Amino acid sequence: MTTDVRRRGRGALDPGGAPEGIGGQELAELYAAHRLSLTRLAILLVDDWASAEDVVQDAFAALTTRRGGLRDRSAAVAYLRTSVVNGARSALRRRRTARAYTPPHEPDHDAPDAVAVLAEEHREVLAALGTLAPRQREVIVLRYWSDLSEAEIAAALGISRGTVKSTASRAMTALETALTSQETR
Incomplete structure (x- = not known):
């Protein structure tokens, strides 16, 4: 070699x-x-x-x-x-x-008291969500958290679009009532 x-x-x-x-x-x-x-x-x-x-x-x-x-x-x-x-x-x-490269948007850092108020509001909303019926909670979470359309929610839950609309309407009324009653306490 x-x-x-x-x-x-x-x-x-x-x-x-x-x-x-x-x-x-x-x-x-x-x-x-x-x-x-x-x-x-x-x-x-x-x-x-x-x-x-x-x-x-x-x-x-x-x-x-x-x-x-x-x-x-x-x-x-x-x-x-x-x-x-x-x-x-x-x-x-x-x-x-x-x-x-454009870095992702970072939210402005609020004052500590504003963060505390926002955290308290989130806790109140989560507590109010806990008072809803399971289907109402599912519809609200899919609509406002996951940002799905009525048709997508209907397909995901196996219900009609009309049921999604009426359930969302009732859930929002129930949330408003629950949040109002929390404020008066």
Whole structure:
């Protein structure tokens, strides 16, 4: 196998899987000789020193892990240059995606007393819901919590649309009565 590797020429893989043409010492020499010019190239493409350095580091890292090695040592510089250009394109694409991202709306944080009042109102509504008949509670929850249409509620509960309408009407009247009686306590 060793003879076969030597016959294939420079850049062929040795039996251990590392590129024959690029050794640790040679990689260090390539880095010392071409890092600055590749970084300048990347800066012109990404317009940011830190991103440019990252792109160049990624290119050298890719060279060391490249499967199949390089056929010619002189191809290493061309490979690195191409890798830097492609890495810069990827960095710009990621940057463009990050800038286009719109975070979800976060509600304004109210004062603690407003939160307490709102929490109390929620507890009152939940208590009033507990006083409803099971079907009335189902219709109200599906209508106002799950935001389903009358037809969707009818299909979900296996009842007619007319039954959904009348049940919702009776449930709202019962909720109003329950909430009014809670206020007078």
